[in-house]
Amino acid sequence: MRHIISIQLENEAGALSRVAGLFSARGFNIESLTVAATNDPTLSRMTIVSVGDDGIIEQIVKQVYKLVDVVKVTDLTATEHIERELLLVKISVAIDTQAKVDSQLDHFGAKIIDVAEDAYIVELAGKSQKINDFLNAFNAEQIIEVSRTGVTGVCQKI
Amino acid sequence: MKLNGAQILVNSLKKEGVSHIFGYPGGAVLHIYDALDACDEIKHILVRHEQGAAHGADGYARASGKCGVTLVTSGPGITNAVTGIATAYMDSIPMVIISGQVPSALIGNDAFQEVDAVGITRSCVKHNFLIKDISQIASTIKKAFHIATTGRPGPVLIDIPKDITIATIEEQSYPEKVEMRSYQVVGRADATQISTAATLIAQAKKPIIYAGGGCVIGNADQELREFTRNLGFPITQTLMGLGAYPATDKQSLGMLGMHGTYESNMAMHGSDCVIAVGARFDDRVTANIDKFCPTAKIIHIDIDPASISKNVAVDAPIVGDVKSVLVDLITAMKDRSTQNIDSWWQQIDKWRSVDSMAYANKPGVIKPQRVIEALYEVTKGQSIVTSDVGQHQMWAAQYYPFDEPRRWINSGGLGTMGFGLPAAMGAKLACPDLDVACVTGEGSIQMMTQELSTMLQYATPVKIINLNNGYLGMVRQWQEFFYEKRYSMSYMEALPDFVKLAESYGHMGIKVEQESDLIPALIEAFKQKDRTVFLDIITDSSENVFPMIPSGAGHNEMLLAGRDEMASTNDAGLNLV
Numbered sequence: 251m252r253h254i255i256s257i258q259l260e261n262e263a264g265a266l267s268r269v270a271g272l273f274s275a276r277g278f279n280i281e282s283l284t285v286a287a288t289n290d291p292t293l294s295r296m297t298i299v300s301v302g303d304d305g306i307i308e309q310i311v312k313q314v315y316k317l318v319d320v321v322k323v324t325d326l327t328a329t330e331h332i333e334r335e336l337l338l339v340k341i342s343v344a345i346d347t348q349a350k351v352d353s354q355l356d357h358f359g360a361k362i363i364d365v366a367e368d369a370y371i372v373e374l375a376g377k378s379q380k381i382n383d384f385l386n387a388f389n390a391e392q393i394i395e396v397s398r399t400g401v402t403g404v405c406q407k408i
Numbered sequence: 409m410k411l412n413g414a415q416i417l418v419n420s421l422k423k424e425g426v427s428h429i430f431g432y433p434g435g436a437v438l439h440i441y442d443a444l445d446a447c448d449e450i451k452h453i454l455v456r457h458e459q460g461a462a463h464g465a466d467g468y469a470r471a472s473g474k475c476g477v478t479l480v481t482s483g484p485g486i487t488n489a490v491t492g493i494a495t496a497y498m499d500s501i502p503m504v505i506i507s508g509q510v511p512s513a514l515i516g517n518d519a520f521q522e523v524d525a526v527g528i529t530r531s532c533v534k535h536n537f538l539i540k541d542i543s544q545i546a547s548t549i550k551k552a553f554h555i556a557t558t559g560r561p562g563p564v565l566i567d568i569p570k571d572i573t574i575a576t577i578e579e580q581s582y583p584e585k586v587e588m589r590s591y592q593v594v595g596r597a598d599a600t601q602i603s604t605a606a607t608l609i610a611q612a613k614k615p616i617i618y619a620g621g622g623c624v625i626g627n628a629d630q631e632l633r634e635f636t637r638n639l640g641f642p643i644t645q646t647l648m649g650l651g652a653y654p655a656t657d658k659q660s661l662g663m664l665g666m667h668g669t670y671e672s673n674m675a676m677h678g679s680d681c682v683i684a685v686g687a688r689f690d691d692r693v694t695a696n697i698d699k700f701c702p703t704a705k706i707i708h709i710d711i712d713p714a715s716i717s718k719n720v721a722v723d724a725p726i727v728g729d730v731k732s733v734l735v736d737l738i739t740a741m742k743d744r745s746t747q748n749i750d751s752w753w754q755q756i757d758k759w760r761s762v763d764s765m766a767y768a769n770k771p772g773v774i775k776p777q778r779v780i781e782a783l784y785e786v787t788k789g790q791s792i793v794t795s796d797v798g799q800h801q802m803w804a805a806q807y808y809p810f811d812e813p814r815r816w817i818n819s820g821g822l823g824t825m826g827f828g829l830p831a832a833m834g835a836k837l838a839c840p841d842l843d844v845a846c847v848t849g850e851g852s853i854q855m856m857t858q859e860l861s862t863m864l865q866y867a868t869p870v871k872i873i874n875l876n877n878g879y880l881g882m883v884r885q886w887q888e889f890f891y892e893k894r895y896s897m898s899y900m901e902a903l904p905d906f907v908k909l910a911e912s913y914g915h916m917g918i919k920v921e922q923e924s925d926l927i928p929a930l931i932e933a934f935k936q937k938d939r940t941v942f943l944d945i946i947t948d949s950s951e952n953v954f955p956m957i958p959s960g961a962g963h964n965e966m967l968l969a970g971r972d973e974m975a976s977t978n979d980a981g982l983n984l985v
Contacts, residue, residue, distance in 0.1 A: 264530075
């Protein structure tokens, strides 16, 4: 099952590679990984999406927590949570396809952030499933380049 | 007064009470060696290879219970030490390793003798640091010792660039304590976990205590004895736990696992309640995990929450320091009565009567098992015994009953050949009043013979018991069982004359080829209180380690010496690493 693991860790050089190294050394899988400083500049938040049965996820949480730089580990999937991912995509647009593309963008609430002669650069934030659905709404040849951030998330409990 | 970084580092080590450093100098650490030269409180042991430095500090730590300290230079200095660091990591041994680094401005430039020490060691240390400013030296050393010695112990590396050892700063007081929001030491266990486990213990009709290295590392041997004796339960110990409970005590069933006793493994298999104390369900202990303890409730005491339910699902976890957990359990059991387990003991005594450690003597050859028994007799069971890795390691564990903790020192987790000799040197420095024997083989010893030179320089008299069968014995044994006797690269040709080798290093050497010479040679060796003696003992080249749980089998499917027809091929054996 897919889990979103949220990790607060010391914002220090090498902290990221400790976590990433642990995943590769122990054979845990990483679907996506995002990391940035938090409102406390000495702390980073890393969000990792991983797939595994309950035993593997339990091991991931415990092994990550064991790292000396890690302050807190939460399996967001185990609680009420909000997850978002940001997509930047270049979509080719021709005169005969523009109307259809525009309507898809409207439908998904995607935003055009740059327009070239024959392409848009579009941004869309949402759950990973929504981003998948959005991309699937286009033909493969319409999608020129895709860049996704991977999932970040927060626990809903204040 | 202004001090340079090297002086601050050495002063910090003094504040940590460091008495011995095992190391080797080089360009990046010259300032540190200069500061050490002016320091009388710390004795530096100049090894001959950095792997020996790490194993020496490790042996010192295991024998003394203190933190071992290693100092190496950048580049090859630290890469040579990595095997020793990984060895300590796998067995949870407290160590601080200081490695020199090229000057800060050169880091990343592929400078002479530069490696990414922090990157290379990341997966085999508990934690590591790269010092970036002279003001961090003292606080980093304080943190390193704290992390290495608390919780589940382990090696901590400090990488220090040369320019930082040269820079100067006004002398500061050494930090009194460590505060790290990201590192909390596990202490006493939760009361609910204790009472849940106590209830299971009270219901057990076929209990067994399975004690591991955590009982030794956690200094919980006295508590383990009280707990075990109060309950009257049988106890088995892992390779790493030997000595935590007296092997000669009637409640002790000996070692369990791949080469454990029949009674230990059968009792594990038949048990209805396994109490794992500071053990981690290693694959060499559990055998086939699908067949492991099919009828038992499992209680698992461990300081490391990540160890719990890692390999085996646990019914009653107890996360805590093993010593305090045992104290709490002893108290909890005072309010509870336990079941009558007489019939369980009768069953165990039947298994015991199989006498799985029996072996047949053969005229004209020296049996390796007999050598270990003779070593036990001559040292009256009071020696520290280190070992290398292979058949001799198993025979030492099987035939030398340890009654005290920190007497049996071996590389159980990583299985590092070459560990035994430098570890013996470290143990002798930690415990100069105890005899120290290094049980080894002609394969393992050749990985570290250069340390014979160090042992002469620092007068660390160790008795080397070389079980010389001319083969990489454990490899040969597996090839015999699982590879149709194709002895690929397991025969050691062109062995040196070990007696002359020892003599050339200024030690004493004795070759033993007749069993009648065995005891006299051992007596002669141990009479030499201030000399290292190399006993090169020619043993039966075809002997195998029994009993054995073959690959894919459960605890109840052991092979016993001379009693089971061993198939010459066993496909299942190929699956075992």
